[in-house]
Amino acid sequence: MSGNEAVARGAWEAGVTVASSYPGTPATEILEAFAGYPGVYAEWAPNEKVAFEVAMGASLAGARSLVSMKHVGLNVAADPLMTSSYIGVRGGFVIVVSDDVGMSSSQNGQDTRYFARFAKVPLLEPSDSHEAKAFVGEALRLSEEMDTPVIMRLTTRISHVRALVSLGERATPPFLGFSKEPTKYVILPAHARKKHPKVLQRIKDLGRLADASPLNVTEWGDREIGIIASGPAYAYAREAFPDASFLKLGFSFPLAEGRIREFASKVKRLWIVEELEGLVEADVLAMGIRVDSVGKLPRIGELTPQRVRAALDGVGESAPESASPPNMELMPFPRPPTLCAGCPHMGVFYTLGKMRDLVITGDIGCYTLGVGSPWNATHTCVCMGASLGNALGIDKAYRLAGKEQKVVAMIGDSTFLHSGMTGLLDIVYNGGNVTVFILDNRTVGMTGGQEHPGTGVTLQEEKTKAVDFVALCKALGVEHVQVVDPYKLPEVYRAVKEALAYQGPSVIITDRPCVLIEEFHRTQPYLVMDELCNGCGACLKMGCPAIQVIRREVVRLPNGRDKELSHVTIDPAGCNGCELCVQICGPKAIVPVGSTSRAVAPSGPQS
């Protein structure tokens, strides 16, 4: 099973009953898998902060609980994390965070291990699926024994790696119930001041436990080289140097100082292999121990056995600062992620992209792809919900400078519910002249189609109340709210023009579902009548991946200039029948399949 599935299984076996999360690559599948087990409550929360608070609440009630998220999700949940360290737990509480080390689907490459040090809570790092399952139970026991939340850090190469896992039975720890202890659970300044020294003492005690922990394993080999490693870095180092001695840190913060001192004293050269930041390295150096790998390992991107070998064996060149640098000669062309054929975002991007004088603030989701060609319709992307605040700031700055600038914020349904509502409230409260597009495709699209408070269905597939976006925006104080069909370009255009002309905050909500969810119904696909296609290439400006160029030719125009024509076809298997391209085809060459006896067979691309 994958590391994510293994975490879910481990949580179920360890008797976790309540778990919460917000979808985010590479952590999404943990809660999806957990939700399928009997006797559990699993939910998508609107954001990671709420998810954290829900799981923490279950712990305070005496149940074993879990919260999972991607690395940047912990930024959102950092507020309750920092104080839950002071408050502690009642039932075991594990915070599972998966770092997207190679930034395959994230806006930064931050290292969650900092958060364990920051919040002074213990950190466990499994190195494969088998450990991912086992460590959940260990984390919960440690949590209860030491009255602390525990962070378990995964990375993409744990979460999305499938490996063999042996299964066990479910334990049923007793339900403790809530206990009214204000000095513990009500963190008034007076209580916090008493807690602070206890937190410091706890981290010392945890260090002693780390020294005795079976999660930290010494594997003696050749004593010429001793390697301290954790997480997937252990797997890479183990493969790069199969004969070396290893101290594998599964319980990696606080550090097992006694074990490290003993290990270091018995090997000739000491190397520390860790992905991203050199945190263990810094701590071991602070112990006054010589480390022979300082400055050698790359601090960007994922390691591989080869990168570890090249960095440390002294034979390879110095560590490259990018993962497996591509050979440019062999790279035919970039293949960036694209929108799907029939994606309801396309018409909005197309319309906004044509309005060159706009500043368009973007957000986190599939619609971030609006930054690319042919639309160029996204000008910022920071973090969940930032489009609204960014838009207001831009609007205010221009107005103070005495200049006119139309600003549009573009955000998805789930992202809006995650952290866009407060931004919109600020725009209303402080009189921003901003148009907000809520691209409601009724799912969390980028992570693979999860439910959220706007879909009317829960993670455990129960029907529930769906947010009414129009009523919500009006309740926040927006008076100009329009709902448009994003497949009808004139409607989108009119709505944007009207909203931009309106003085004050305005919202436009689109109402077509993501083409990848059940709610979407594919309609009649379209084809191109080759004899009618004049090669103008206008349809290509829609950016639909189902439209392919089959023939290019250069013609001389009457004014003497050369123009390249692009004759196209539509992949009938790919076309979802959205009709967006039909509306921009000048010669009306795009017609429904079946409406003509001639069809143009798709063939290989030409250039």
Add this chain to the structure above:
Amino acid sequence: MTGNREKREGTDPLAARTLNVLLAGIGGQGVLTASQLLAEAGVRAGYDVKKSEVHGMAQRGGVVTSHVRIGRRVYSPIISSGEVDLLVAFEEAEALRWRSEVRSGGILMVNCLQVAPPVVNLGLFKYPDDPLANLRAFDGSFIPVEASALAVQAGSPRLAGTILMGAASAVLPLAVDDWEAAIRARFTKAEVADLNLKAFHQGRECALSSAIRQSGNQAIGR
């Protein structure tokens, strides 16, 4: 971890080394499903298997890769650059993109299919003129497979991945019954399983009848 280890004892081709297979294609082509079949066949053959995937943003019509490593004891879930034994490319330009990952003497298997992304259709980039001709110069075995064409004939373009795994089975040291069991485990509906089993054998025949088969077998057994 049960399976066919007993019958392989003594002649285990992976006794001392780990098999590295890289699958590369485009989001939506079924790369992850195909790699799941390979991983499952490896598990059924009694090996330790690690399989690495890319999810999320990269999946949306972008490049998708999956690393599958099979052996007695596998540590790293990803294959180091230049150590791929078999590359299965689901598209011709992707074969060009990833072939430098293949070790000298390794096998490059490619689905004869060209898919131009929007950046090429828009004229921002050019699709290579004849990737297959270029790939033939590869230092190792080159096995083109008409997987997508066969899949369309068989009734669904989605079968291409299974056809490619059938072709891969001709050069990998895993028994056919382990592959078949893997296919039945992945496709629980009987008619879907049957379609895929047929597709698997079609792909296998394709590669077996390929003139390059001999060198291919050598390459993996080394």
